Each structure stands twice: as structure tokens, then as C-alpha cells.
Amino acid sequence: MAGEHSRSLLGEDKPKEACGVFGIYAPGQDVARITYYGLYALQHRGQESAGIAVSDGERITCRKGMGLVSEVFIEDTLEKLKGRMAFGHVRYTTDQDSIVENIEPQNFYYQQGMIAIGHNGNLTNSAVLRREMEQAGAVFQSTSDSELIISMIVRAGASDLISGILKTMEKIEGSYSLLLMTEKRMIGIRDPYGMRPLCLGRFGDGYVLASESCALDTVGAQFIRDVEPGEVVIIDEKGVTSLRPHQPHQKALCIFEFVYFARPDSVIDGLSVQKARYALGRELARENPLDADLVIPVPDSGTSSALAYATERGLPFSEGLMKNRYVGRTFIRPTQANRELGVRLKLNPIRDIIAGKRVIMIDDSIVRGTTSGRIVQMIRDAGAREVHLLVSSPPITHSCYYGIDTSGKGELIAATHCVDEIRQHIGADSLNYLSISGLQAAVAPICPEDICNACFCGDYPIQVSGDK
Numbered sequence: 001m002a003g004e005h006s007r008s009l010l011g012e013d014k015p016k017e018a019c020g021v022f023g024i025y026a027p028g029q030d031v032a033r034i035t036y037y038g039l040y041a042l043q044h045r046g047q048e049s050a051g052i053a054v055s056d057g058e059r060i061t062c063r064k065g066m067g068l069v070s071e072v073f074i075e076d077t078l079e080k081l082k083g084r085m086a087f088g089h090v091r092y093t094t095d096q097d098s099i100v101e102n103i104e105p106q107n108f109y110y111q112q113g114m115i116a117i118g119h120n121g122n123l124t125n126s127a128v129l130r131r132e133m134e135q136a137g138a139v140f141q142s143t144s145d146s147e148l149i150i151s152m153i154v155r156a157g158a159s160d161l162i163s164g165i166l167k168t169m170e171k172i173e174g175s176y177s178l179l180l181m182t183e184k185r186m187i188g189i190r191d192p193y194g195m196r197p198l199c200l201g202r203f204g205d206g207y208v209l210a211s212e213s214c215a216l217d218t219v220g221a222q223f224i225r226d227v228e229p230g231e232v233v234i235i236d237e238k239g240v241t242s243l244r245p246h247q248p249h250q251k252a253l254c255i256f257e258f259v260y261f262a263r264p265d266s267v268i269d270g271l272s273v274q275k276a277r278y279a280l281g282r283e284l285a286r287e288n289p290l291d292a293d294l295v296i297p298v299p300d301s302g303t304s305s306a307l308a309y310a311t312e313r314g315l316p317f318s319e320g321l322m323k324n325r326y327v328g329r330t331f332i333r334p335t336q337a338n339r340e341l342g343v344r345l346k347l348n349p350i351r352d353i354i355a356g357k358r359v360i361m362i363d364d365s366i367v368r369g370t371t372s373g374r375i376v377q378m379i380r381d382a383g384a385r386e387v388h389l390l391v392s393s394p395p396i397t398h399s400c401y402y403g404i405d406t407s408g409k410g411e412l413i414a415a416t417h418c419v420d421e422i423r424q425h426i427g428a429d430s431l432n433y434l435s436i437s438g439l440q441a442a443v444a445p446i447c448p449e450d451i452c453n454a455c456f457c458g459d460y461p462i463q464v465s466g467d468k
């Protein structure tokens with residue numbers, strides 16, 4: 001609960017991404033340092049902990065800790081991480097405990113040597129699988145899906161590691177973009193639904209795997225392609241080997257990557273995130289052609305959509321809320337008694353821009369509605385005559401079971417309130433959301449059938465076991 005409280009105080013009533021992974025196979029290069037920069041580019045996917053594992057061909061060394069990449073790693077630490085390949089992980093906990101044992105990469109000894117694992121996603125049948133494993137004598141030191149997966153791989157009774165991986169993939173369900181590293185090779189796996197992104201790039205004579213293409217750009221790697229849903233990519237001294245052990249599956253890429261999570265400079269499954277966000281604003285303008293004096297975004301993820309909306313409607317666009325980007329994890333949070341301060345530390349209205357105007361404010365989503373009301377009030381206090389809130393995604397009515405923390409269903413304001421009740425709750429003059437068809441149109445050319453939008457409609461592509 002402490003986390004919930006802190007988040008709402010800071011105006012971060014948003015779905016939370018679970019993790020980001022970055023791996024590089026490049027003998028002769030400073031792989032730990034490159035991984036550090038790759039993780040920096042993926043920091044938006046998880047701010048709670050960070051870690052890097054390096055293999056020198058003989059053994060794997062791992063360093064990790066709670067905090068941002070810049071807080072966990074110092075020059076000295078990177079200097080000591082020497083090897084031919086490395087992979088790193090940034091993490092935001094979802095329903096698993098926020099404990100040190102869960103920080104990734106997780107590193108294990110097994111019969112054939114050492115193996116490290118990092119995971120982005122969430123298994124939907126982990127409780128059932130864990131119970132089966134425990135009944136068979138397995139012990140766990142963390143509550144993470146990653147440890148469960150490793151345990152299943154090494155206990156699969158297979159003749160080699162890859163066969164163990166393929167057998168494990170037949171049993172695990174849910175979303176996963178995984179990186180595994182042994183002393184000699186790196187393995188990337190994307191779940192058969194392709195829910196979470198994973199891409200492959202070239203770095204000199206070596207290769208890179210990353211959650212988002214922005215990390216490839218940052219380290220100077222060339223994008224080759226997205227890892228296909230259900231594909232296993234093995235990188236070693238022979239180059240890249242691709243296995244597709246499963247029958248092609250109906251894809252279900254998380255639509256929220258385009259709405260909020262991914263960086264605008266990333267391209268996922270062929271679609272630019274920036275272009276998709278711009279298209280969301282255009283669709284919003286087609287569906288809700290309002291009149292006003294000014295269009296402002298809730299920064300940063302509302303910016304492209306607000307610009308598109310203003311352009312489409314021929315209305316003036318301006319930044320009207322200034323965001324403080326330096327509020328990190330170690331920030332001393334204000335007490336509950338001073339909630340206003342909490343929001344103002346993160347966002348402050350620009351009075352000269354807003355005063356006397358009829359303002360349209362564009363945000364990407366409303367989860368619990370805790371901060372939208374405070375922001376609307378802030379805009380009014382800055383002198384706005386009217387405040388109209390437009391949301392560039394549909395109402396979130398269902399929880400996510402695939403690795404995104406959208407809060408429990410009981411906390412989702414749109415699960416229990418109609419749009420007008422939400423409008424009254426946040427005190428806006430009007431409130432409108434983008435429709436599901438508008439959302440689907442914005443991410444074309446990705447087919448609607450290839451997308452997960454379950455949190456907007458409850459149509460879950462993967463069933464969830466009763467106790468998960």
C-alpha cells in the first residue's frame with residue numbers, strides 16, 4: 001500500500017510497465033558498458049531495480065540493486081564486469097513482491113554450468129506450475145516467474161538446454177519476452193502471442209536483443225527485425241539460429257505499448273510508436289470535434305496526440321503543464337496531508353498560457369482517476385475558463401493479467417462509473433474517451449485481431465487459471 005500511496009501523491013496514476021531487457025553478444029567489446037547504455041534507453045519500462053549479468057565464456061558475473069540504472073551502477077562496478085556478452089534488466093514489480101531476491105537478471109548454477117535469466121511479462125499459470133514443482137521437491141528463493149521458468153527448464157528431463165526450453169514453452173502460459181544467458185550463448189524468446197515486444201539488432205560482428213528499438217539506436221546497433229511470436233533466437237559463435245517450435249498462433253500485442261509504455265522513437269512490429277500516438281490524436285479529433293482556445297497535453301505521453309488533435313481541429317497548441325523529470329525513486333515524498341504539493345512537484349501549470357482560456361487537455365489514459373481531478377483543478381486555479389479532458393484511449397474497465405499493473409478491477413474508476421460520473425468526479429466541463437474502433441484505426445496497419453485490448457473490453461486472449 002505504501003507504493004500506491006506514493007504513486008498517487010506524485011500524480012502517477014498510470015498503468016505501470018513491468019520490465020525491459022537488453023542483451024548483447026559482442027566478443028571484444030565493452031559489453032557491460034553497452035548494456036548499461038541500453039538499459040538507460042529502456043529506463044521508462046521499469047524504475048524499481050536494475051541489473052547486469054556478464055559472461056566471459058567461463059563464468060557469469062552479475063551486479064544488481066534497487067533503484068534507477070544510474071543509482072545501481074557506478075564506473076567502478078562496470079569496470080569489473082568484463083566479458084564477451086552481457087544482458088541487463090530494468091524492473092517494475094507487478095503482482096510479485098518487491099524484494100531484493102526478485103531483482104533480475106537472476107543467476108543460477110545447474111548441472112551443465114551457469115545460467116542467467118531476465119523476463120518481461122507475466123505468466124498466467126504460475127501458481128499452478130509452482131505448486132506442481134514444489135510438490136515434486138523444488139525449492140524457490142524468490143517469487144519471480146523467472147526462477148520458476150529456470151527451474152522448469154533444468155528439471156524438464158531434456159538432453160540439452162534448448163530441448164528443456166522448448167519443453168518448458170509448452171507448459172508456461174501468459175506473456176513473456178525472455179533473455180537467457182549461459183557461459184557461451186545468449187537466447188531470446190518471445191511468447192507465442194507476441195504480447196511484449198522484443199527485437200534483434202546487429203552490433204559490428206555481434207548482435208543485440210532488446211525490448212525496444214530505441215535501445216538499439218542508443219548503442220549504435222542496426223535494427224534487423226522483431227523477434228517473431230513464439231520464436232527462440234540463439235546467439236553464439238556460429239551467429240544467429242532461429243527456432244519456431246510452435247504452430248503459428250493468433251498474435252495479441254499489447255496495445256498499451258503504443259498508447260503509453262513504449263518510447264515514441266521505438267518501432268514495434270513495424271509500427272512507429274510516435275506515428276501511432278499522433279494517429280490516436282487524429283482519431284480523437286474525428287470522434288470528438290470540440291471547440292476551444294487552446295489544446296494542451298498532459299506530458300509526456302499525451303504530447304503527440306495533443307499536437308495531432310490541435311492540427312486536425314485547427315486550434316492553437318501549447319505546453320500548458322511543465323513536468324519535473326527529476327523526481328526519482330529516492331525522492332523524499334511529501335506527507336499525505338500535502339497531496340497538492342505532491343502533484344505540483346511533478347506538474348505545474350503555466351499560468352500565462354492558460355489564464356482566461358477554454359482549454360482542451362489531452363491525456364493518454366485514466367486508471368483510478370486520483371490525479372486527473374487534481375490536474376483539472378490545477379488548470380482551473382491557473383485561470384482557465386473551461387477545462388475539457390480528452391483521453392486518447394478507451395475507458396480501462398478490466399485488469400491486466402499479462403504483466404502491466406493497471407490496478408485491481410475495484411480500483412479502476414471506469415469499471416464502476418460511467419463517463420459522466422467520472423467527469424463529475426474529476427470536475428471537468430466535459431470528458432471524452434477514444435473508442436476501441438478509433439484505437440484500432442490508429443494502430444493500423446496492425447490488424448485488430450493481432451492486438452490485445454482486454455483492459456478496455458475484457459476480451460482476454462489468454463485465459464487466466466483461477467489462482468493464476
Ligand code: SF4
Nearest residue numbers: 254400404452454455
Ligand atoms: S490487458 Fe491491456 S495492458 Fe494488459 S496486455 Fe492487454 S492491452 Fe496490454
